Amino acid sequence: MAEKTVTQRIDLNELKSGGFIKQTQKDLFTVRLKVPGGRITPEKLTKVAEVAKKYSRMGYCHLSFRQSVEIIGVHIDDFDAVVKELATVGQKVASCGPRVRVPTACGGCEYNPNGIMDAQSKALEVDEKHFGTPCHHKFKMSFSGCPIDCARTRGMDLGFQGVVYPVWSKDLCNGCTLCAKACQEGAIVSDKEGRPMFDESKCVYCGDCIRACPTDAWKDKKKGWLVRTGGKHGRHPREADQVANFLPDNKVNDFISATLKWYKENGKAKERIGTVIDRVGLDKFKKDVASKFINT
Numbered sequence: 001m002a003e004k005t006v007t008q009r010i011d012l013n014e015l016k017s018g019g020f021i022k023q024t025q026k027d028l029f030t031v032r033l034k035v036p037g038g039r040i041t042p043e044k045l046t047k048v049a050e051v052a053k054k055y056s057r058m059g060y061c062h063l064s065f066r067q068s069v070e071i072i073g074v075h076i077d078d079f080d081a082v083v084k085e086l087a088t089v090g091q092k093v094a095s096c097g098p099r100v101r102v103p104t105a106c107g108g109c110e111y112n113p114n115g116i117m118d119a120q121s122k123a124l125e126v127d128e129k130h131f132g133t134p135c136h137h138k139f140k141m142s143f144s145g146c147p148i149d150c151a152r153t154r155g156m157d158l159g160f161q162g163v164v165y166p167v168w169s170k171d172l173c174n175g176c177t178l179c180a181k182a183c184q185e186g187a188i189v190s191d192k193e194g195r196p197m198f199d200e201s202k203c204v205y206c207g208d209c210i211r212a213c214p215t216d217a218w219k220d221k222k223k224g225w226l227v228r229t230g231g232k233h234g235r236h237p238r239e240a241d242q243v244a245n246f247l248p249d250n251k252v253n254d255f256i257s258a259t260l261k262w263y264k265e266n267g268k269a270k271e272r273i274g275t276v277i278d279r280v281g282l283d284k285f286k287k288d289v290a291s292k293f294i295n296t
Contacts, residue, residue, distance in 0.1 A: 019093035031071040034094040037105035037123035038067030047089040100133040108145035115145035117162030136267040160225040163205035172217035182212035230274030238274040243290040
């Protein structure tokens with residue numbers, strides 16, 4: 001990047017939208033890197049370390065709350081070189097500002113024994129389709145593979161949490177009571193013969209009963225995503241509202257597209273989607289968007 005002169009005007013908002021965030025130090029910026037789902041290859045991580053060692057004038061990187069890797073203290077004159085060297089391993093710079101951000105995700109079902117849905121694959125798929133879409137404000141998404149909700153979907157503009165619906169077979173049950181002991185919600189209690197009594201109103205659809213059962217008497221009837229929208233952190237935090245349950249995996253991108261369209265049509269500049277929902281009503285969102293995905 002050519003050296004800036006005093007006669008050139010630098011648009012800091014434009015730089016921030018491209019992932020270059022102004023620091024308090026003169027001409028130094030934080031370079032935010034794109035790491036969907038928080039997963040990065042050793043090859044990319046090695047290159048990031050090399051670039052940071054070469055161009056960070058403060059000598060370190062930062063791991064952000066939303067799983068990004070940030071190179072701290074990069075001089076504005078080094079932007080082009082940083083981007084070029086990172087590109088040799090396919091590492092991209094992220095974006096900030098009023099647009100869809102890089103989605104975060106837990107490990108999902110790939111290696112986590114609690115995982116129900118594949119949070120990592122879905123985060124990568126969603127990032128490819130929706131990253132950078134212009135919005136009225138920032139728009140953050142996350143994917144949790146199970147109700148433990150490590151990706152904190154309650155604090156997202158749009159969050160997806162894996163769930164599984166358990167069903168019990170009387171013929172396969174041996175009365176061991178392990179399912180009742182495994183259930184942390186009190187949704188399953190055992191009768192005198194050790195047979196489970198299921199109270200769905202207490203169930204969080206975590207699948208602990210299914211994993212605990214030694215005879216496969218408990219099985220999954222269906223899996224999908226519990227969907228929350230309207231959450232945010234910051235000075236005025238808002239917990240997201242649940243708007244759908246057991247959304248099929250192949251409907252996630254459609255739900256996101258419908259939500260972004262609704263947000264564009266009903267929101268105002270600098271309004272987060274949760275603020276829009278508070279202004280126009282949650283029922284309107286459910287009617288306009290969520291209801292279209294019931295029984296899909």
